[in-house]
Amino acid sequence: MAxxxxxxxxxxxxxxxxxxxxxxxxxxxxxxxxxxxxGCGKTTTLRMIAGFETPxxxxxxxxxxxxxDAPPEKRNCxxxxxxxxxxxxxxxxxxxAFGLEMRGVGRTEVRRRAGEIxxxxxxxxxxxxxxxxLSGGQQQRTALARALVINPSVLLLxxxxxxxxxxxxxxxxxxxxxxQQEFHITxxxxxxxxxxxxxxxxxxxxxxxxxxQQYDSPERVYQRPRSAAVAGFIGLTNLIPGRVRACxxxxxxxxxxxxxxxxxxxxxxxxxxxxxxxxxxEHLELGRPDxxxxxxxxxxxxxxxxxxxxxxxxxxxxxxxxxxxxxxQGRVSASERVGDxxxxxxxxxxxxxxxxxxx
Amino acid sequence: MTVTHAGAPAAxxxxxxxxxxxxxxxxxxxxxxxxxxxxxxxxxxSLMTPSHRAPYLRILTLGNYTGLxxxxxxxxxxxxxxxxxxxxxxxxxxxSYPLAYHLARASRRLRGVFMVLVISPLLVGVLIRTYGxxxxxxxxxxxxxxxRAFGLRGAPLMYNNTGVLIGLVHVFVPFMVLSIxxxxxxxxxxxxxxxxxxGAGAWRTFWRVVLPLSLPGVLAGTILVFVLTVSxxxxxxxxxxxxxxxxxLLVVRTVTxxxxxxxxxxxxxxxxxxxxxxxxxxxxxxxxxxxPL
Numbered sequence: 001m002a003x004x005x006x007x008x009x010x011x012x013x014x015x016x017x018x019x020x021x022x023x024x025x026x027x028x029x030x031x032x033x034x035x036x037x038x039g040c041g042k043t044t045t046l047r048m049i050a051g052f053e054t055p056x057x058x059x060x061x062x063x064x065x066x067x068x069d070a071p072p073e074k075r076n077c078x079x080x081x082x083x084x085x086x087x088x089x090x091x092x093x094x095x096x097a098f099g100l101e102m103r104g105v106g107r108t109e110v111r112r113r114a115g116e117i118x119x120x121x122x123x124x125x126x127x128x129x130x131x132x133x134l135s136g137g138q139q140q141r142t143a144l145a146r147a148l149v150i151n152p153s154v155l156l157l158x159x160x161x162x163x164x165x166x167x168x169x170x171x172x173x174x175x176x177x178x179x180q181q182e183f184h185i186t187x188x189x190x191x192x193x194x195x196x197x198x199x200x201x202x203x204x205x206x207x208x209x210x211x212x213q214q215y216d217s218p219e220r221v222y223q224r225p226r227s228a229a230v231a232g233f234i235g236l237t238n239l240i241p242g243r244v245r246a247c248x249x250x251x252x253x254x255x256x257x258x259x260x261x262x263x264x265x266x267x268x269x270x271x272x273x274x275x276x277x278x279x280x281x282e283h284l285e286l287g288r289p290d291x292x293x294x295x296x297x298x299x300x301x302x303x304x305x306x307x308x309x310x311x312x313x314x315x316x317x318x319x320x321x322x323x324x325x326x327x328x329q330g331r332v333s334a335s336e337r338v339g340d341x342x343x344x345x346x347x348x349x350x351x352x353x354x355x356x357x358x359x
Numbered sequence: 360m361t362v363t364h365a366g367a368p369a370a371x372x373x374x375x376x377x378x379x380x381x382x383x384x385x386x387x388x389x390x391x392x393x394x395x396x397x398x399x400x401x402x403x404x405s406l407m408t409p410s411h412r413a414p415y416l417r418i419l420t421l422g423n424y425t426g427l428x429x430x431x432x433x434x435x436x437x438x439x440x441x442x443x444x445x446x447x448x449x450x451x452x453x454x455s456y457p458l459a460y461h462l463a464r465a466s467r468r469l470r471g472v473f474m475v476l477v478i479s480p481l482l483v484g485v486l487i488r489t490y491g492x493x494x495x496x497x498x499x500x501x502x503x504x505x506x507r508a509f510g511l512r513g514a515p516l517m518y519n520n521t522g523v524l525i526g527l528v529h530v531f532v533p534f535m536v537l538s539i540x541x542x543x544x545x546x547x548x549x550x551x552x553x554x555x556x557x558g559a560g561a562w563r564t565f566w567r568v569v570l571p572l573s574l575p576g577v578l579a580g581t582i583l584v585f586v587l588t589v590s591x592x593x594x595x596x597x598x599x600x601x602x603x604x605x606x607x608l609l610v611v612r613t614v615t616x617x618x619x620x621x622x623x624x625x626x627x628x629x630x631x632x633x634x635x636x637x638x639x640x641x642x643x644x645x646x647x648x649x650x651p652l
Contacts, residue, residue, distance in 0.1 A: 052552050072555035085553040089571045089649075098567070099557035150557060 002061075003028045003186035004049060004154055009058035011044050011210075018044040020210040022058070026154075031180050031187040033197035036207035037233065042190045045207070046156050049188065050077045062153055073102070078152030078185075082159040084143040086131035092142050093118065093127035099150035117149045120179070137168050144176070148183060155180065155187040161196065173200055194234045198222060206230050226266070228354050231278040238284070238326045240277040241356065244269050252353045257322035258300035265353030274356040281329040283350035286316065286336055287343045297345045302326070304340050318344055398631075405624035414620045423625035433626070437633055440605040443520065444589040447527040451535045451584045452577065454528065459539035459576075460569070464548065478533045485530070489597045492526050493517065496598070518600035526594040531587055535580040542576030543569070574649035582638055589634060606630045 004026040011019040019041040026032050034042045047053040049060055051072035059068045067075050086095050096114045105113070118124045121141040131139055140160065147155060160176065161169045177200050180187050191197050197204050198218040206213040206221060214226040225231035228239055242256035244265075252265035254277055263277055289301050302320035309315075309332075316328040316336065326344055336342055405423055407415035427433045462473045480488065495501045496516040503513040516522055546569060554564040570577075592607045599605075606626065614623035 050552070050556055052555075071560070072552065073558045073560050075556070076558070077556055079553065079556040081549050081553060083547070083549060085547060085549040087550060087553070087568060087572075098554070098559075102558035102563065146553075146557070 002026060003030070003063060004188060005059075005061040006045070006049070007059040007061065009045065009048060009060065010056050011041070011048060011053060012056045017210050019048070019055075019207075022207070022210075022212050024205055024212065024215065026186050026188060028186055029184045030202045031177070031189060031200060033189045033191055033201035033204045034207060035191055035194060035197040035204050035234075038192055040207045041210035042192075042207050043158055044210075046158050046188060046190050049075075049154070050079050050156055051075050076150070076153045078147030078150060078155045080140075080143045080147050080155070080157045080160045082162055084131075084139045084163075086139055086142055086146070088131055090130075091127065092123060092129050092131070092134070095131070095142055096127075096146045096149050099146060103150065113149055114145075117145045121145045136164050137172065140164065140172060141175075144179065148179065148185070152185065155183075155185045157187065157189045159191055160189070161191075161193075169196075176200065198234070206233065208233070224264075224352055225278060225354065228276050228278070228356070231276075231352070231354065236281050236327060236329075237278045238281065240279065240324065240326075242275055242277060242353075244271050244273045244275050244353070247271060251348075254353055257324045258302075258320045261298040261300075261351065262296075262348045263298070263351035263353050264349060266355060269353060269355060276354045276356050277351050278354055279326075279346055279351045281315070281327040282313075284326060284328040284344050284346050286318070286328055286330055286334060287345055289341045289343045297347060298351070299343050299345045300326070301341070301343055304336055304338050304342060307336070307338050318342060320344060401624045402628055404620055405628050407621045409619045409621045411618065414618075420621075423621045424629070427622070427625055427629060433629070436604050436606055436609050437630060439603075440589050440607075440630070441633075441637060443523060443527070443595070443603075443605060444585045446520075446524055447531060447588040448581050448585045450524065450528045451531050452581060455532050455535035455580065456539060456577075458532075459536045460543055462536060462540040463543035463546075477536045480530050481533055485593050486597075488530065489526055489594055492522070492529070492598060496522050496525065517598055518602050520599075520603055522598040523595050523603050526598045527588050527591060530594065531584045534583045534587065538580030538583060539573060539576040542573045546572045571649065574645065578642065578645045578649070582642070585641075586634065586638065589630075 002025040004024070006022050006024040009019055009022040009024075010017060022041075022045060024032075034045060036042045044053060048055050049062075051067065051070060051074075055068065059066055061067065062075060062077070087098065090098065093114050096117060097110045100110045100113060115124065115127070118127055121144055123138060123141050123145065126134065126138060131142065134142065140163075143160075157176070161172050164172060173196060176189075189197070189200060198221075201218055203215060204218050204221045205215045208229055213230045214221055216224070216226075221230065222234055225234065225237075231237045231239065240254075240256050240258070240261075242254040242261070244252060245255045245260065246253040247265065247269050250264045250267055251262065252269055252275070253260055253262045254265075254275060256277065261277060263279075265275070269275060287299075300320045302318040304316055305319045305325065306317040307314060310329075312332070313329045314332055314334050316330060316334075318326045318328055320326055328344060330336075404415055406419050406421070408418040408420050409423070410416045458477065462470060462477065465473055483491075493500070497503070498513060498515065498517070500516070502516060506513050516525070550568055550572070551564050554568045555561070559567060589605070590607055591605075592611065595603055595605050596608055599608075610623045610627050610630075613619050613626060617623075
């Protein structure tokens with residue numbers, strides 16, 4: 001059974017709709033990333049689940065309980081705020097104990113459970129500290145402990161890593177994931193960082209302008225985006241405009257500035273329709289312009305305009321004519337130089353054709 | 360699981376700068392001329408011998424103090440003054456806190472309107488405002504006329520503690536509201552949400568989160584109102600008539616009517632010290648309660 005069910009949820013502030021007709025289901029124990037650019041309505045969605053905002057329309061269900069009209073204190077949501085929202089006048093232990101005390105748990109039991117969870121997040125030694133005496137990462141752990149200790153029915157995380165530096169962010173990602181699995185708790189993870197969403201989540205819900213764009217596994221969201229907006233938001237991609245020449249099932253042949261290319265595509269595409277081919281830079285390969293085409297690979301001829309060393313990769317910008325510049329990421333050993341004539345090739349299965357404009 | 364980032368971030372050191380200390384000189388100068396010197400003068404006069412032919416005789420004596428300290432009437436007036444101060448402060452606090460909360464949490468535009476409304480009592484001179492209250496509160500005043508019109512008995516609202524309290528609360532509410540609103544505004548509203556999501560209702564969130572975090576503002580507001588109340592003169596004298604006797608009234612009367620400058624000065628000094636002790640112990644108690652902040 002779904003642990004969190006959002007049923008045609010809409011939130012309007014005045015005339016502006018922050019969230020529009022959002023329907024989403026999270027299975028038990030699932031970690032779903034709610035991903036979108038800032039101002040897309042993802043935090044508003046989270047706050048409606050927690051009970052801090054009242055939806056204009058639609059229902060929120062936790063388990064089989066309709067909580068749309070319930071106050072936050074009756075929802076049993078564990079919430080981690082972007083700025084952690086730790087109580088500054090309470091110690092780490094008192095912060096963690098707060099939720100238990102509100103539930104009328106006895107004093108010795110509170111101490112035991114608070115100690116247990118602080119052990120788990122590695123803060124036992126700091127239980128007497130006040131939040132302002134903690135580093136960002138420690139505050140984050142305290143906030144997690146405080147949210148988890150009450151055995152919430154769902155865990156809501158609002159950009160939990162946004163205020164941490166890059167190295168710590170990486171570490172905390174895995175920590176959050178392992179805690180989530182250990183507690184087997186249904187988790188909604190709000191983030192604007194697509195890398196975070198792809199790494200952490202079982203499923204990713206992409207929200208833009210308050211509208212759900214796609215709700216899929218990380219792989220599918222990355223490889224089979226439903227719209228150009230999703231393709232552009234998640235990872236780097238080349239979008240090559242063209243017209244559908246032929247299609248059968250998910251196989252599409254597209255007329256583009258660089259010639260005919262065959263690829264996979266959305267089943268809704270029709271012959272003659274304007275479309276976009278999305279192809280990731282890492283799926284493009286550089287070769288000699290006179291090399292014989294391998295079986296079935298798409299090829300475009302072009303000239304290297306820029307070459308940027310990225311450490312693990314080299315990023316090329318290849319002009320394939322008619323104002324079309326492709327980004328290609330190749331191995332550091334690549335010997336091509338700026339000005340070289342090259343052939344750019346890719347496997348038809350690596351590309352994905354989207355309806356143009358689209359939703 | 361190990362903690363990788365042990366140790367708290369070092370407290371930011373305040374840069375030492377001599378130039379900054381020079382900036383307090385104007386305030387210090389004003390305080391010296393208008394507060395320290397007059398008080399020293401007062402202390403000096405309080406040690407002189409009273410006289411009927413001159414403000415005082417330049418003969419040192421402790422008689423003013425011993426006489427006052429032995430007189431139960433002195434302590435009665437001091438007690439009454441402190442009582443009115445405490446009552447005004449408590450009523451102000453109860454009235455002001457919800458107001459301050461709404462002021463702090465209101466939208467920017469609404470906050471401006473609120474602010475003007477809150478400080479409106481201060482926009483009218485103390486005499487005019489007090490006469491306004493007299494029109495409302497006196498035995499033949501608006502409120503009593505209304506009460507009688509409805510067949511109820513009139514209530515004595517003036518020339519007693521009630522009248523003084525009403526007048527004092529009215530004028531000192533703004534001080535309390537502004538002090539408290541300042542600290543509430545600095546409390547992250549997310550903390551209230553955090554508390555709610557952890558299972559505390561609105562009321563428990565207030566007691567466990569908002570109130571403790573706003574104690575510094577409560578401390579500032581209560582001290583401000585208490586000190587202003589116990590030293591107020593116009594309102595107790597007009598709304599209290601001759602029935603409510605507070606230290607400022609008695610000091611002024613001792614000086615102007617009994618022409619006893621040293622006696623009045625000694626009384627003022629004694630009351631100054633009493634207030635200092637009262638406020639001092641209050642601050643200590645409150646700081647202990649809000650230490651983690």
